[in-house]
Amino acid sequence: xxxxxxxVSSPAASAVAARSKAGPRxxxxxxxxxxxxxxxxxxxxxxxxxxxxTGCRVGITRKNFGRVMMALAVDVSRFEGVPxxxxxxxxxxxxxxxxxxxxxxxxxxxxxxxxxxxQPYVLNVVKKAEKLMLEKGDNKEYLPIEGLAAFNKATAxxxxxxxxxxxxxxxxxxIQSLSGTGSLRxxxxxxxxxxxxxxxxxxxxxxxxxxxxxxxARVPWSEYRYYDPKTVGLDFEGMIADIEAAPxxxxxxxxxxxxxxTGIDPTPEQWxxxxxxxxxxxxxxxxxxxxxxxxxxxxxxxxxxVRLFVKRGMEVFVAQSYSKNLGLYSERxxxxxxxxxxxxxxxxxxxxxKRLARPMYSNPPIHGARIVANVVGDPTMFxxxxxxxxxxxxxxxxxxxxxxxxxxxxxxxxKDWSFILRQxxxxxxxxxxxxxxxxxxxxxxxxxxxDGRISLAGLSLxxxxxxxxxxxxxFHNLN
Ligand code: PLA
Numbered sequence: 001x002x003x004x005x006x007x008v009s010s011p012a013a014s015a016v017a018a019r020s021k022a023g024p025r026x027x028x029x030x031x032x033x034x035x036x037x038x039x040x041x042x043x044x045x046x047x048x049x050x051x052x053x054t055g056c057r058v059g060i061t062r063k064n065f066g067r068v069m070m071a072l073a074v075d076v077s078r079f080e081g082v083p084x085x086x087x088x089x090x091x092x093x094x095x096x097x098x099x100x101x102x103x104x105x106x107x108x109x110x111x112x113x114x115x116x117x118x119q120p121y122v123l124n125v126v127k128k129a130e131k132l133m134l135e136k137g138d139n140k141e142y143l144p145i146e147g148l149a150a151f152n153k154a155t156a157x158x159x160x161x162x163x164x165x166x167x168x169x170x171x172x173x174x175i176q177s178l179s180g181t182g183s184l185r186x187x188x189x190x191x192x193x194x195x196x197x198x199x200x201x202x203x204x205x206x207x208x209x210x211x212x213x214x215x216x217a218r219v220p221w222s223e224y225r226y227y228d229p230k231t232v233g234l235d236f237e238g239m240i241a242d243i244e245a246a247p248x249x250x251x252x253x254x255x256x257x258x259x260x261x262t263g264i265d266p267t268p269e270q271w272x273x274x275x276x277x278x279x280x281x282x283x284x285x286x287x288x289x290x291x292x293x294x295x296x297x298x299x300x301x302x303x304x305x306v307r308l309f310v311k312r313g314m315e316v317f318v319a320q321s322y323s324k325n326l327g328l329y330s331e332r333x334x335x336x337x338x339x340x341x342x343x344x345x346x347x348x349x350x351x352x353x354k355r356l357a358r359p360m361y362s363n364p365p366i367h368g369a370r371i372v373a374n375v376v377g378d379p380t381m382f383x384x385x386x387x388x389x390x391x392x393x394x395x396x397x398x399x400x401x402x403x404x405x406x407x408x409x410x411x412x413x414x415k416d417w418s419f420i421l422r423q424x425x426x427x428x429x430x431x432x433x434x435x436x437x438x439x440x441x442x443x444x445x446x447x448x449x450x451d452g453r454i455s456l457a458g459l460s461l462x463x464x465x466x467x468x469x470x471x472x473x474x475f476h477n478l479n
Pocket of ligand 1: 090091109110111112178179180181182207209255260288290320321322323329334
């Protein structure tokens with residue numbers, strides 16, 4: 001009988017099997033077998049028909065690889081058990097923003113740079129590189145699994161400095177990957193495979209997607225203290241104590257610069273101390289560098305933390321992204337670099353990263369890699385990029401200052417808003433709680449993440465007064 005031949009695994013199909021066993025008297029409901037086996041006869045070619053013990057028509061499709069498939073009708077879905085996922089806390093904000101028809105609306109959710117006119121910005125140097133690429137008529141062949149060689153060279157040099165001995169000695173395993181997120185995910189898969197006992201410790205708070213990445217890779221994580229709401233600054237003692245207390249050999253996830261969401265970075269002296277503890281505890285530093293050049297306006301200054309660890313001879317993981325500093329958000333261009341203690345180690349690590357990448361996405365996209373390689377590899381374009389990046393970073397700093405001025409001038413309560421000036425990078429961590437952030441959106445049409453973070457890269461000088469009114473109202477009138 002046909003039903004006996006089924007290999008079933010879904011909950012709906014198991015229910016079918018159970019009911020079949022129960023015999024013809026099983027009472028059909030909306031989700032029962034007969035409802036969806038009845039329609040099988042309309043499925044046509046490749047479907048053979050028979051009768052189940054419930055007396056219903058059933059159909060099976062035999063694929064040539066020998067598996068027996070159950071042909072299902074449409075009134076009960078196999079996806080019945082799939083619940084609706086919540087909107088993403090960051091990218092979901094942009095969806096809500098797009099749906100709002102109010103002219104006053106402001107999207108300060110995702111960290112994406114806008115011009116003073118609040119328009120997306122394609123860097124001139126990117127347009128120039130793309131024009132050259134088009135003129136050259138480059139082909140679209142597959143890249144090797146590790147990505148474009150010229151990109152991998154350029155990206156490691158940009159991160160570590162072209163003269164860094166670790167590059168000269170071949171100690172860096174670099175794999176081009178799918179921007180910052182994809183690079184983090186690849187590294188997480190590597191940790192899961194080769195350090196199955198290790199856990200990752202991440203700052204509290206951190207970029208929301210970090211937790212998803214390690215969860216999906218099945219890498220256990222816990223948090224170390226980072227932000228102190230009382231001082232609106234770094235909880236340095238707490239951070240050091242928690243890194244010290246983590247099991248030896250933990251991976252310590254650090255934001256290379258422009259910590260997201262707080263905008264608070266350790267000082268150079270504090271970085272030294274952090275490196276001391278990590279070294280003592282034989283932890284592995286794992287840097288997420290998503291904003292090189294965007295914190296200070298200088299690529300070298302923003303790589304200070306990573307270079308400090310590398311200079312100490314430590315083995316280090318670094319994920320890089322060109323979404324923000326070259327405005328290549330949708331090109332998905334970035335890299336994972338693993339600085340190793342010996343050349344053969346770097347070769348082995350690289351071979352395993354490739355092995356992980358191959359079944360995940362095979363090989364990375366070429367367009368963004370060529371842009372980066374062309375810009376970084378050409379002294380004139382490199383200079384132009386640095387200038388444009390300084391301008392972008394400068395515009396964000398101006399907006400930061402203006403927002404502080406507006407808040408200080410308008411708020412009669414005497415609250416000290418100077419923490420905004422001490423924060424760096426794209427974001428300001430306002431201290432607004434969820435209810436207050438909801439008020440920002442519901443009443444003022446200011447879209448932001450519910451942790452109180454606002455992206456200053458999405459703000460214009462002209463909108464600072466309006467935003468200050470919204471913040472003051474939300475802060476003082478809601479708790
Ligand atoms: N790491 C950090 C700390 C980030 O803030 C982001 C992006 C990434 C990695 C990944 O960026 P990429 O994959 O595009 O290279 N964070 C954004 C966007 C700007 C996002 O959430 O995806 C943010 O709004 O926080």
